[in-house]
Amino acid sequence: MSGTPVGRSPRSVALIGPYSSGKSTLFEALLEAAGSPVKRPADPRNRPMTTELRLAHCTYLGDAWSILDCPGSIEFAHETAAALAMVDLAVLVCEPQPAKALAVAPLLKALAEQRVPHLVFINKIDTLEGSLRDTLAALQAYAAAPLVLRQLPIIEGQAVTGYVDVVSERAYRYRRGQPSELMQIPSAVQGEEQEAKAKLLEALADHDDALLEKILEDVQPSPAEVYADLRKDLTDGAVTEVLLGTAEQAGGIRRLWKALRHDTPEAPVTAARKGIAAEGPPLAQVFKTVHAGHTGKLSYARIWRGTIKDGATLGGSRLGGIYQMPGAEPAKTAEAAMGELVALGRLEAVATGATVAAGAAAEALAFPAPPSPVYALAITTADRKDDVKLSGALAKLLEEDPTLRIEHGQDTGETVLFGQGEIHLGTTVERLARNYGLKLTTQRPEVPYKETIRREVHQHGRLKRQTGGHGQFADVKIDIAPRERGAGFAFIDKVVGGAVPRNFIPAVGEAAEDAAKKGPFGYPVVDIAVTLTDGQFHSVDSSDMAFRTATQMAMKEGLAAADPVLLEPIDRVTVSVPNEFTARAQRLLSGRRGQILGYAEKPGWSGWDEVEALVPAAELHDLIIELRSQTMGLGTYRRTFDHLAESRGEARPRAA
Ligand SMILES: Nc1nc2c(ncn2[C@@H]2O[C@H](COP(=O)(O)OP(=O)(O)O)[C@@H](O)[C@H]2O)c(=O)[nH]1
Ligand SMILES: [Mg+2]
Numbered sequence: 001m002s003g004t005p006v007g008r009s010p011r012s013v014a015l016i017g018p019y020s021s022g023k024s025t026l027f028e029a030l031l032e033a034a035g036s037p038v039k040r041p042a043d044p045r046n047r048p049m050t051t052e053l054r055l056a057h058c059t060y061l062g063d064a065w066s067i068l069d070c071p072g073s074i075e076f077a078h079e080t081a082a083a084l085a086m087v088d089l090a091v092l093v094c095e096p097q098p099a100k101a102l103a104v105a106p107l108l109k110a111l112a113e114q115r116v117p118h119l120v121f122i123n124k125i126d127t128l129e130g131s132l133r134d135t136l137a138a139l140q141a142y143a144a145a146p147l148v149l150r151q152l153p154i155i156e157g158q159a160v161t162g163y164v165d166v167v168s169e170r171a172y173r174y175r176r177g178q179p180s181e182l183m184q185i186p187s188a189v190q191g192e193e194q195e196a197k198a199k200l201l202e203a204l205a206d207h208d209d210a211l212l213e214k215i216l217e218d219v220q221p222s223p224a225e226v227y228a229d230l231r232k233d234l235t236d237g238a239v240t241e242v243l244l245g246t247a248e249q250a251g252g253i254r255r256l257w258k259a260l261r262h263d264t265p266e267a268p269v270t271a272a273r274k275g276i277a278a279e280g281p282p283l284a285q286v287f288k289t290v291h292a293g294h295t296g297k298l299s300y301a302r303i304w305r306g307t308i309k310d311g312a313t314l315g316g317s318r319l320g321g322i323y324q325m326p327g328a329e330p331a332k333t334a335e336a337a338m339g340e341l342v343a344l345g346r347l348e349a350v351a352t353g354a355t356v357a358a359g360a361a362a363e364a365l366a367f368p369a370p371p372s373p374v375y376a377l378a379i380t381t382a383d384r385k386d387d388v389k390l391s392g393a394l395a396k397l398l399e400e401d402p403t404l405r406i407e408h409g410q411d412t413g414e415t416v417l418f419g420q421g422e423i424h425l426g427t428t429v430e431r432l433a434r435n436y437g438l439k440l441t442t443q444r445p446e447v448p449y450k451e452t453i454r455r456e457v458h459q460h461g462r463l464k465r466q467t468g469g470h471g472q473f474a475d476v477k478i479d480i481a482p483r484e485r486g487a488g489f490a491f492i493d494k495v496v497g498g499a500v501p502r503n504f505i506p507a508v509g510e511a512a513e514d515a516a517k518k519g520p521f522g523y524p525v526v527d528i529a530v531t532l533t534d535g536q537f538h539s540v541d542s543s544d545m546a547f548r549t550a551t552q553m554a555m556k557e558g559l560a561a562a563d564p565v566l567l568e569p570i571d572r573v574t575v576s577v578p579n580e581f582t583a584r585a586q587r588l589l590s591g592r593r594g595q596i597l598g599y600a601e602k603p604g605w606s607g608w609d610e611v612e613a614l615v616p617a618a619e620l621h622d623l624i625i626e627l628r629s630q631t632m633g634l635g636t637y638r639r640t641f642d643h644l645a646e647s648r649g650e651a652r653p654r655a656a
Contacts, residue, residue, distance in 0.1 A: 017093035019072035101138035174251035267339030282306030321345030373418035453562035461554025515555035
C-alpha cells in the first residue's frame with residue numbers, strides 16, 4: 001500500500017479523448033469496478049455517440065469520486081472544455097495507433113494551457129499492432145511534458161494478455177472483471193522493461209536532485225520514492241504518466257483506479273491552482289445546465305469551497321435539491337462537499353459558467369468561452385400553431401447549450417440555428433422533438449443577397465383614379481441613382497415652388513424606401529439615392545396614400561430600368577488546420593470561389609496554420625463538413641462579413 005489515508009475529500013475526474021477512443025466504455029468499466037455500475041448500452045459495439053457530459057458518483061476504497069464522461073466529437077468540444085475547468089484530474093483516453101495521435105493534439109494543448117493535471121490511458125491495448133513506442137512518440141510530439149510509460153503490454157501469441165508494472169517490476173495477467181493475477185515477467189519483455197524504467201527515472205530525476213544522485217550512483221530508489229515523485233510531477237504537469245488497458249475487456253481498470261486514487265490532486269490543491277481563496281463562504285460554479293422534466297432546472301456544479309446545503313440561497317435563488325448521480329441517475333442528498341460535482345436544483349437565476357456563494361456575493365471564476373458557430377440550419381415548424389411553443393423551447397435550449405445561437409433573419413424571415421456542425425444541430429432538433437413534441441423541418445438558410453443599380457434613371461409616376469365620388473391623384477418625378485457601396489439609402493427632396501406640397505413629401509420618402517426593400521430580383525436594394533425633383537397635385541384628390549402609390553409605381557419601373565445587379569455577401573474566412581493540411585485547405589477554398597489572401601502560422605499553435613480568404617457566403621454552408629472530412633476532423637474556421645460584391649452570374653436569384 002502507498003500509505004495514503006483513506007476517506008479523503010471527494011475528488012473529480014474527467015475522461016477526455018478523441019471520438020471513439022473508448023471513454024464511455026472506460027467510464028462504465030471504472031464504475032463497475034467501484035461497485036456503482038451505470039446502465040450499459042444493449043449492444044456495446046454499437047454504442048451511440050456521447051453528445052453530452054455524463055456524470056456519475058462512486059466510492060472506491062473509501063474515497064468519494066465524481067466522474068465525467070466527455071463527448072469526443074469536435075462538435076461537442078465545449079463540453080470537454082467545461083469539464084476540464086472543473087476537475088482535479090483528466091484521464092486522456094487514446095488508442096494505440098500512431099496515426100491517431102494528431103486527433104489528440106488539441107486536447108494535449110488544452111490540458112497544458114489550462115494546467116489541468118492529467119494522465120494518459122492507452123485504451124484498446126488488445127488491438128495493439130507493432131510497437132507501443134510508436135504511439136508514444138507520436139503523442140509526445142504534441143505533449144508539453146515527457147510521457148512516461150508506467151506499464152508495458154505482455155503479448156502472448158497475437159494477444160495482449162497482461163502488463164508489466166514498470167515501477168514495481170511485477171507482471172500481471174488480465175482477468176476479465178477481476179483483479180489481475182500476478183505472473184512471472186516474460187523474458188521477452190525484460191529488456192524493454194529495464195529501458196522503460198530507466199526512462200521513467202530519468203524523467204523524474206529532472207525534477208528531483210536526490211533521485212538524480214541515486215541514479216548517478218547506480219542506487220535503486222524505493223518504489224515509495226518513485227510514487228511520490230510521480231504524484232508530485234503529475235500535479236505540477238512536469239511529467240505525464242501513461243497507463244494502458246482495455247476498457248471493453250475490463251483490463252487495467254484496477255491499475256488505473258490505483259493511479260487515480262494515489263495521484264489525483266485533492267480539492268484544496270485544485271482550488272489553489274485556480275487561485276480560489278481558501279477562506280470564504282461555500283462556493284460553487286455551474287458548468288452545465290439541464291432542464292429535466294421531473295426535477296425542473298438542474299445546474300451541474302463543482303463545489304470549490306466549503307459545504308453547500310440544500311435550501312441555501314445561491315445567486316439569488318433558493319437551492320431546491322442537491323443531487324448526486326450514483327449509476328448516473330439523480331439521487332437526492334442533503335449537502336455537497338468541496339471537490340464534488342453535483343446537480344443543484346432550481347437555481348432559476350443562475351447561468352452556466354456562473355459562480356455562486358451561499359448567502360453571499362461570489363468571486364467570478366474563469367469559464368471557457370463557447371466557440372463561434374460553423375454551421376447553420378433554418379428551421380420551420382410543421383404546424384404554424386407551434387411557433388410560440390418553439391420560441392419557449394429555444395430559450396431553454398439556449399440556456400442549456402452555450403454553443404447554440406439563434407437568429408431571426410431580418411430580410412429572409414427565417415429562424416436560423418447556428419452551431420458546431422451537422423451532429424450538433426441534428427441532436428438539437430431531435431431534442432426539440434423528444435422533449436417538447438415539436439416537429440420541425442430544416443433547410444439550408446437563405447443567403448442574404450442584396451441588389452443595387454448601376455445606372456441613374458429619371459422616372460415618372462402618376463396616379464389618377466376616379467372612383468365614385470372624389471378621386472385619387474398624385475404625380476411624382478424621381479431620379480434614382482447608384483451610391484457608393486455601403487452608403488445606404490438616401491432620399492433627397494428638390495421640389496421647388498410647391499409642385500408637391502410639403503405635407504406629402506414624407507410619404508414619398510417612406511414609399512421610396514419601402515419599395516427598395518424588394519427589388520427586381522426579390523432582394524433588398526441597397527446604396528441608392530432617390531431624389532424627388534418635381535410633381536403635381538390636386539387640391540381635393542391628393543393624399544398621402546395617393547403619393548405613396550405613385551412613388552411605388554415609379555420605383556418599381558425605375559429600379560427595373562436602372563440596370564439592376566445582384567450583390568452577394570462575401571465573408572472573410574479564416575481556416576485553421578494542422579499544417580500538413582494547409583495546401584488542402586487552400587484548394588478547398590479556391591474550389592468554393594474563394595480568393596486566397598495568404599496563410600501564416602496560427603499564433604500560439606505550433607504545427608498549425610491559418611489560411612485567410614474572401615469567400616462568397618453562398619459557398620460556406622457546408623464548408624465545415626468538407627473541411628473536417630479532409631482534415632481528420634481537426635480543421636475549423638471562423639467568418640465575418642466583409643463586403644457585398646456584384647455577382648457575375650454565379651449567384652442564383654431567388655425564385656419569384
Ligand atoms: N477492442 C476494443 N474496443 C474497445 C475498447 N474500449 C472500447 N472499445 C470500442 O470502441 C468503440 C467506441 O467506444 P466508446 O466507449 O463509445 O468511445 P468514446 O467515443 O470514446 O466514448 C465501441 O465500439 C467500443 O466497444 C477496448 O478496450 N478494446
Ligand atoms: Mg463516449
